[in-house]
Amino acid sequence: MNIEIEEISKAFGTTAALHPVSLSIPSGTLVALLGPSGSGKTTLLRILGGLEFPSAGRVLFDGADATGLTVQERRAGFVFQSYALFRHMTVFDNIAYGLRARPRKTRPAGPEIARRVTRLLDLIKLPDIGARYPSQLSGGQRQRVALARALAIEPRMLLLDEPFGALDARVRKELRQGLRDIHDTTGLTTVFVTHDQEEAMELADLIVVMSMGRIEQVGRPDDIRARPKTPFVREFISA
Amino acid sequence: MTSRTLSLKAPTPMPGWGLSFGIMLSMLSVVVLIPMGVLLWRGFVDFGAAGIWEVINRPRVWAALELSFRAALVASLFNLVFGVALAWVLVRYRFPGKRIVDAAVDLPFALPTAVAGIALTAIYAPRGVFGAFMLEHFGLRIAYTEIGIWIALIFVGLPFVVRTVQPVIEEIDRETEEVSATLGASRLRTITHVILPMLAPAALTGFALALARSVGEYGSVIFIAGNLPNVTEIAPLLIVIRLEEFDYDGAVAIAIAMLAISFALLLAINLIQIWSRRRMGAV
Amino acid sequence: MTDITPTRWRPATTEPALVKWSLTGLCLAVLTVLLFAPLIAVFDEALRRGWAFALASLGDPDAQSAIRLTLVVAAISVPLNAAFGIAAAWAITKFDWRGKAWVITLIDLPFSVSPVVAGLLFVLMFGANSALGGWLVANGFPVVFAVPGIVLATMFITFPFVARELIPVMLEQGRAEEEAALTLGASGWRTFLTVTLPNIRWALLYGVLLCNARAMGEFGAVAVVSGKIRGQTTTMPLMIEMFYNEYLSVAAFTMASVLALLALVTLTLKSALEWRYADQLAATHRHH
Numbered sequence: 001m002n003i004e005i006e007e008i009s010k011a012f013g014t015t016a017a018l019h020p021v022s023l024s025i026p027s028g029t030l031v032a033l034l035g036p037s038g039s040g041k042t043t044l045l046r047i048l049g050g051l052e053f054p055s056a057g058r059v060l061f062d063g064a065d066a067t068g069l070t071v072q073e074r075r076a077g078f079v080f081q082s083y084a085l086f087r088h089m090t091v092f093d094n095i096a097y098g099l100r101a102r103p104r105k106t107r108p109a110g111p112e113i114a115r116r117v118t119r120l121l122d123l124i125k126l127p128d129i130g131a132r133y134p135s136q137l138s139g140g141q142r143q144r145v146a147l148a149r150a151l152a153i154e155p156r157m158l159l160l161d162e163p164f165g166a167l168d169a170r171v172r173k174e175l176r177q178g179l180r181d182i183h184d185t186t187g188l189t190t191v192f193v194t195h196d197q198e199e200a201m202e203l204a205d206l207i208v209v210m211s212m213g214r215i216e217q218v219g220r221p222d223d224i225r226a227r228p229k230t231p232f233v234r235e236f237i238s239a
Numbered sequence: 240m241t242s243r244t245l246s247l248k249a250p251t252p253m254p255g256w257g258l259s260f261g262i263m264l265s266m267l268s269v270v271v272l273i274p275m276g277v278l279l280w281r282g283f284v285d286f287g288a289a290g291i292w293e294v295i296n297r298p299r300v301w302a303a304l305e306l307s308f309r310a311a312l313v314a315s316l317f318n319l320v321f322g323v324a325l326a327w328v329l330v331r332y333r334f335p336g337k338r339i340v341d342a343a344v345d346l347p348f349a350l351p352t353a354v355a356g357i358a359l360t361a362i363y364a365p366r367g368v369f370g371a372f373m374l375e376h377f378g379l380r381i382a383y384t385e386i387g388i389w390i391a392l393i394f395v396g397l398p399f400v401v402r403t404v405q406p407v408i409e410e411i412d413r414e415t416e417e418v419s420a421t422l423g424a425s426r427l428r429t430i431t432h433v434i435l436p437m438l439a440p441a442a443l444t445g446f447a448l449a450l451a452r453s454v455g456e457y458g459s460v461i462f463i464a465g466n467l468p469n470v471t472e473i474a475p476l477l478i479v480i481r482l483e484e485f486d487y488d489g490a491v492a493i494a495i496a497m498l499a500i501s502f503a504l505l506l507a508i509n510l511i512q513i514w515s516r517r518r519m520g521a522v
Numbered sequence: 523m524t525d526i527t528p529t530r531w532r533p534a535t536t537e538p539a540l541v542k543w544s545l546t547g548l549c550l551a552v553l554t555v556l557l558f559a560p561l562i563a564v565f566d567e568a569l570r571r572g573w574a575f576a577l578a579s580l581g582d583p584d585a586q587s588a589i590r591l592t593l594v595v596a597a598i599s600v601p602l603n604a605a606f607g608i609a610a611a612w613a614i615t616k617f618d619w620r621g622k623a624w625v626i627t628l629i630d631l632p633f634s635v636s637p638v639v640a641g642l643l644f645v646l647m648f649g650a651n652s653a654l655g656g657w658l659v660a661n662g663f664p665v666v667f668a669v670p671g672i673v674l675a676t677m678f679i680t681f682p683f684v685a686r687e688l689i690p691v692m693l694e695q696g697r698a699e700e701e702a703a704l705t706l707g708a709s710g711w712r713t714f715l716t717v718t719l720p721n722i723r724w725a726l727l728y729g730v731l732l733c734n735a736r737a738m739g740e741f742g743a744v745a746v747v748s749g750k751i752r753g754q755t756t757t758m759p760l761m762i763e764m765f766y767n768e769y770l771s772v773a774a775f776t777m778a779s780v781l782a783l784l785a786l787v788t789l790t791l792k793s794a795l796e797w798r799y800a801d802q803l804a805a806t807h808r809h810h
Contacts, residue, residue, distance in 0.1 A: 012249065051701050053250035071252040071704040078705035084698035088720040097716075098706030153706050248619040253700065254710025256617055262609035263625070266602070270677050271631055274643035281646055325549045331536070334546050342793040346557050348732065349785035349792075351739025353759040354778040357766050358560035361567050361775075368563075369555065394556055413535050420534035430537075448633070455636020458741035458759065462766070475638035475742065482645065482746060491646070494639045501634055 001062050001156050001189050002027040003048065008057035010043050017043045018213045020057060025206070027062075030183050031191045032200035035210035036236070041193045042081075042161055044210070048191065049159045050074045061156065077150030077188075079160040083142045085134035091145050092117055092130035098153035120148040123182065140171040144178065151186070158183070160192035164199065176203050197237055201225065209233050282495040286488050294492035299468055300477060304496060307474040308504075310385060311453040314392030319446045322400025323438060329401070330408040347397050352458025359391055360463045383465030388473065391459040396449030403445035404438050411437060439515050447508040454501055564782045567775035579765075579773035580780070587753045588761035588777070594669065595744075595757060596737045599676040603737075604730050607684025611722075612714075614685075615692040616700065626689070632681045640678045641746025644671050667749030672757065675743035680733045687729030688722055690804040695721055724799040728792065735788040739781055 003025040010018040018040045025031050033041035046052040048059065050071035058067045066074065086094050095117045099108055108116065121127050124144040134142060143163060150158060163179065164172040180203060183190045194200050200207050201221045209216045209224065209232075217229045228234035248256060282291055294300060329341050347355065363370045363381040373379045381387050411434065419429040457475040465471040474497055481490040532538070537545075568576045579585065610629060614622060632640065648655040648665035658665055665671045699721070703713040719726075741759040748755040756764065758777055765774035796803060 049705055050252055051705070053252070071701075072707045072709065074705075075707065076705060078702065080698045080702055082696075082698050084702040086699055086702075086717055086720075097703065097708070101703070101706060101708040101712055101716075149702075149706065247621070248617055251617060252704060253616045253697065254704075255612055255714065259609040259613040259616075262606065263613050266606045266609075267625070267628060270606075270674065270681055271628060274647050274678070275631070275635075277647045277652075278639075278643050321549075321552060324545060325553075328546050328549045332542055332546050334550075338793075340550070340553065342789050343553065343557055345789055345792065346561065346785065349735045349739075349788045350561075351741060351759050351778075351781045351785070353741040353762045354564060354739070354781050354785075355560060357762065357774060357778060358564045358567075361563045362559050368559065390556070394560070397556065416535045426534075426537055451634040455634075455639065456742075457636065457638050457745075462763075475636050478636075478638050478642060479746060482642065487646065487649075487651070490642055494636075494642050497636060497639060505634060 003157065003189060003191075004058075004060035004063070005044075005048075006058040006060065008044070008047060008054045008059065010040075010047065010052060011055045016213055018047075018054075021213075021215050023208060023215060023218065025189060025191065027189055028187050029189060029205045030180070030203065031189075031206045031208060032204035033191060033193045033208050033210060034195070034197060034200040034236075035216075036195055038212070039210040040213040041208075041210045045159050045161055045191060045193050048157075049076045049078045051078070075153060075156045077153060077155030077158045079143070079146045079150050079158070079163050081162040081165055083134075083146040085142060085146060085149070087134050089133075090130065091121075091126075091132050091134070091137070094134070094145060095120055095130075095149045095152050097149065116152060117148075120152055123151070123185075124148045124178070138171075139167050140175060143167065143175060147179070147182065151182070155188065158186075158188045158190040160190070162193055162195070164194070164196075172199075179203065209236065211236070278491060278494060281487075282491045286491060290488065291492040291495055294489050295496050299472070300474075300493060300496075302469045303472050303474040303477045304493070304500070306385070306388070306472070307454055307497070308500060310388045310392055310473070311450055311456075314389050314453050315396055315446055315450040317389075317393050318396045318400050318449050319442060322397070322445060322449075323404055323435075323442055326401045326404040326408055330405060344398050344401050347394055352395065352456065353462075355394055356391065356459040356462035359387075359394060359459065363387060363390060363463060382463050383467075383471065385471060387463040387465070388460055388471065391463050392453040392456060395456050395459055396453045399449040399452065400442055400445030403441045403448070407438055407441040440512055443508060443512050443515070447505055447512075450508070451501060451505060454504075455497065561782065564775055564778050567771060568779040570775075571772055576772055576776040576779075579770070579776045582773065584753050584756065584764075585761060585773065585777060588756050588758045589780075591669070591672075591754075591756065592738050592758040595672050595676055596734055598673050599680065599737050600730060600734050603677055603680055603733055604684050604726065606681070607686075607688055607729060608726070610685040611688035611692050612718075614689055616697055629685050630682050632678050635678075637679055637740065637742030638746055641675050641743040643678070644674050644747050648674075666747055667751065667755060669755070671747035672744050672755065675747045676737050676740050679740050679743050680736045683733035683736065684726065684729035687725050687732075687804055691722055691725040691802065692718075721802070724795055724802045725804065728795050728803055731788055731791055731795075735785060738784060 005021060005023040007020040007022055008018060009016065009020045021040075021044065033044060035041045043052060047054050050069060050073075054067065058065055060066060086097065089097070096113050099113045099116065117130065118127070121130060124147060126141060126144055129137065129141065129145075134145070137145065147163075160179075164175055167175065176199065179190075179192075192203075204221060206218065207221055207224050208218050211232050217224060217233045219227075224233065225237060228237055295304070325344070329337065329344075360367070360382050362368045365371060365374050365380065365382070367382070370381055373381055379386070381390060415433060416429055419433045420426070424432065455475055457473070457479075460473055461476055464473060464476075466476060474493055478490045478493050481487075481493065536542070580589075614626065645666050646652060648658060648671060650656055650659050650666070655666060663670075665674070699717050700713050703717045708716070739759055741763075744757055745760055745763075748757065748760060750756055750760055750764070752764070758781055762774050762777050762781075765777065
């Protein structure tokens with residue numbers, strides 16, 4: 001699915017988190033929103049997911065206006081920075097949550113839900129942890145469960161907020177490859193937020209560099225490295 | 240597009256705003272705001288400030304208000320000192336039965352005030368266990384005197400300081416105490432100059448809560464107080480007496496005086512707290 | 523080499539043993555005189571003339587009706603306050619809006635109002651000499667000197683309990699889990715019932731427990747609005763006062779024992795919650 005962002009802006013009270021920004025994301029791309037904290041990248045991601053409402057502008061999914069769609073209607077697989085796993089549910093129940101929340105007509109039967117959850121646990125390479133609770137998992141495992149939970153709803157796109165932020169360096173490297181693999185097998189349009197330029201360079205097809213609520217530059221990793229458009233980008237990339 | 244012009248609230252996809260805000264505001268209005276408004280209206284519009292003053296400015300009312308605040312202050316000061324000591328003992332020391340003692344601190348929260356009232360009277364009356372002892376050995380009467388009121392109010396306000404200070408003591412970084420010792424401070428000096436100032440804001444909060452509670456306390460006091468006009472008659476009791484005489488204006492005037500003094504005290508304590516927090520930085 | 527005799531040494535973060543023991547002893551002595559002795563006195567006075575006599579006093583029709591009324595009042599006011607607490611905590615913690623701090627202050631207001639003044643509020647509003655009260659009485663729905671007034675006064679006194687317990691817990695838990703449920707397609711109600719409610723259930727129970735203890739034991743506010751009509755508007759605490767003033771000491775203390783037992787059960791459950799589910803309660807209750 002391709003995503004079109006048209007002149008989106010967002011103000012919290014009197015402070016502008018996003019000045020009007022426009023961006024077009026082709027279907028199937030893996031995009032990094034890269035910038036320091038306070039650059040507006042998380043706000044933009046939350047607007048795509050329907051968790052924030054823009055002050056002005058439009059969001060189009062496959063050419064259709066999606067601005068007024070509710071969170072539920074968007075079917076965006078969202079991975080939160082804190083993972084936001086339901087702490088009182090097992091891993092299995094966490095992953096099954098979105099399927100069970102569907103209206104009766106489209107809700108898969110119990111065995112079908114179980115089969116899908118098992119398949120997702122295989123996909124994230126953690127087949128045996130279905131009965132555990134989030135508190136019994138390592139950071140890396142939690143991140144992968146959050147990813148599986150987001151994938152379970154058969155999302156139209158995947159949105160990830162600092163997916164590797166809370167992990168140590170070794171696990172981070174490993175999971176980067178995991179995300180790349182999942183993106184390649186599912187073919188989902190994927191947007192992730194990061195402040196780590198190395199991570200963006202290594203993982204993304206397309207990098208969107210942001211600063212102070214504005215988009216500084218959009219381009220392929222080698223393009224941005226070779227030809228930074230603004231002094232900010234040059235400094236941020238070389239940091 | 241959907242209407243999202245309501246500027247009271249930032250827009251969000253979180254559901255249930257109308258329902259939750261509606262329930263909250265309507266119940267708050269029916270149970271608290273409208274009744275309080277009626278009281279203030281009755282007092283200031285129907286009766287007038289001059290009328291209120293005329294009621295208060297009589298010896299019996301004045302004595303009752305003074306007694307209520309004096310006794311609440313004495314009891315809360317006792318609870319301030321004792322509460323800090325007890326919180327320290329409960330966090331730092333080990334002794335048998337500590338769990339039970341810790342749980343029992345909340346007894347005044349859970350025990351109905353009327354039960355506390357008759358129970359305290361039973362043991363502090365001249366024929367009760369402690370009452371007889373104090374009378375015989377010290378010639379001191381407790382029940383049916385102002386001391387009895389103090390005892391009841393100490394009981395009622397006991398948990399507040401303990402419960403606000405306890406978590407703060409648990410969070411004290413031991414290194415702060417150790418550094419004080421390495422700098423040559425005696426243990427006593429460490430406590431008075433390092434630890435107690437750290438506890439001060441929480442202790443003051445507890446003190447304010449205890450004070451607010453004991454100023455208006457009725458149930459536990461009336462049994463032990465003796466209720467002698469001008470001597471051991473507390474302000475809430477005088478409101479009840481006025482109501483029984485169908486003197487609504489008199490009751491309203493005393494109630495408004497009590498509210499005014501309570502809020503003045505709470506405001507003062509809040510200001511002290513802000514001041515002490517600012518002086519100590521972000522604590 | 524010399525022997526190290528650590529006679530003078532002690533850790534830098536403790537007091538001398540003598541100080542420890544005397545401070546502990548002093549605290550326990552004060553607690554005995556102020557807390558434990560009165561509690562024992564309640565049961566001791568009730569059983570002064572034996573079990574049979576004490577239990578018989580509970581069979582008195584007035585005592586029976588007082589117990590029934592107290593249960594009815596708690597059964598109405600506690601769920602209503604729980605509903606209020608949940609709604610208020612949701613509105614306050616899940617949304618950003620102007621005037622929030624004021625509303626929180628107003629919710630806490632009943633804590634600094636005398637119970638007698640609380641009762642007075644409803645007498646003024648619904649008493650027979652007010653316009654509203656007169657109309658209600660004329661239409662056969664008296665509030666003051668009747669059950670509705672007792673319920674309202676009880677609700678006022680216990681108003682902040684559940685909200686105060688839930689707000690810090692829900693603030694600490696944040697909004698991410700609810701947001702995650704929404705992105706997974708869950709409706710608002712489903713999100714509340716399957717994500718929020720399980721996370722706050724122990725805190726809710728804690729608040730309800732304290733609310734109930736206070737509701738069943740409220741004296742001053744109820745004394746003012748109820749009119750103390752024997753057998754009709756007399757709750758258990760009011761019945762205690764009546765028995766006591768009539769020198770029916772055993773009856774008064776037996777009824778007091780029932781409420782004291784309720785208090786002990788409440789404390790036990792409360793401590794059990796603090797011990798078992800500390801991480802799911804407001805931080806101020808975690809001291810174990």
